Amino acid sequence: MRTANISLQEIFNEIPVEKREETRLSFAISNRIAALMQERGLNKKQFAEALGKRPNEITRWLSGEHNFTISTLAMLSTFFGKSIINV
Amino acid sequence: MSDEQSEFEKFVSKFRQDAELNPDFQAIMRFVEQILSNGALERYFRREGKMSDSVVALPVLKSKLRLYCLRLTDKILILGNGDVKRSRAYEEDDTLQGYVIDLQRFERLLKQEVRAGNVEITEKEILTDKTFEV
Numbered sequence: 001m002r003t004a005n006i007s008l009q010e011i012f013n014e015i016p017v018e019k020r021e022e023t024r025l026s027f028a029i030s031n032r033i034a035a036l037m038q039e040r041g042l043n044k045k046q047f048a049e050a051l052g053k054r055p056n057e058i059t060r061w062l063s064g065e066h067n068f069t070i071s072t073l074a075m076l077s078t079f080f081g082k083s084i085i086n087v
Numbered sequence: 088m089s090d091e092q093s094e095f096e097k098f099v100s101k102f103r104q105d106a107e108l109n110p111d112f113q114a115i116m117r118f119v120e121q122i123l124s125n126g127a128l129e130r131y132f133r134r135e136g137k138m139s140d141s142v143v144a145l146p147v148l149k150s151k152l153r154l155y156c157l158r159l160t161d162k163i164l165i166l167g168n169g170d171v172k173r174s175r176a177y178e179e180d181d182t183l184q185g186y187v188i189d190l191q192r193f194e195r196l197l198k199q200e201v202r203a204g205n206v207e208i209t210e211k212e213i214l215t216d217k218t219f220e221v
Binding site: 005006008011012014015019020022023024027030031034059060062063064065066 | 092093096099103113114116117118119120121123124125130131146147148
């Protein structure tokens with residue numbers, strides 16, 4: 001058996017902390033949206049139709065890679081009647 | 088694969104010190120870090136390969152780079168190799184297609200060995216005492 005020559009943690013440590021935090025928040029928001037969709041029984045297509053968006057926009061939101069604007073967060077929070085982030 | 092470096096290590100070696108592509112490399116690694124914490128959920132990946140295989144890619148959004156992986160379960164992700172994305176589809180680029188084919192071949196071998204009783208894949212682990220040549 002061969003063990004890995006590289007440490008993932010070392011690679012992560014080379015990344016600016018604020019960029020890592022940005023990605024952590026983006027994943028957390030996408031997880032929150034996925035949970036709220038599940039709670040409402042909405043699949044991606046139904047969710048997109050309810051918001052008047054294209055399904056590929058929902059794919060972006062759920063990927064964990066999207067940089068959400070305050071306007072999108074406010075719209076989502078209004079749609080679900082629940083907060084997306086707690087400030 | 089008996090090379091000194093794993094496929095993922097080759098990917099890291101290519102782009103870790105590349106001044107131009109490092110931001111795209113680091114973005115992929117930020118996603119890998121979160122996937123380690125959150126699980127390898129389907130929605131975190133771009134579907135690649137064929138419908139019948141488990142090949143996926145990072146990132147989902149626009150990037151100069153692609154990293155190909157095998158997503159076997161929500162808890163088992165095999166990181167493969169990747170490169171600069173120069174064409175619209177991986178099939179149009181011999182290098183990228185080669186990485187996808189390597190993973191498809193590896194998955195076929197794994198499934199074959201599961202059927203033969205030499206490998207067991209649980210939700211969290213690949214259990215075997217054998218090594219395989221791809």
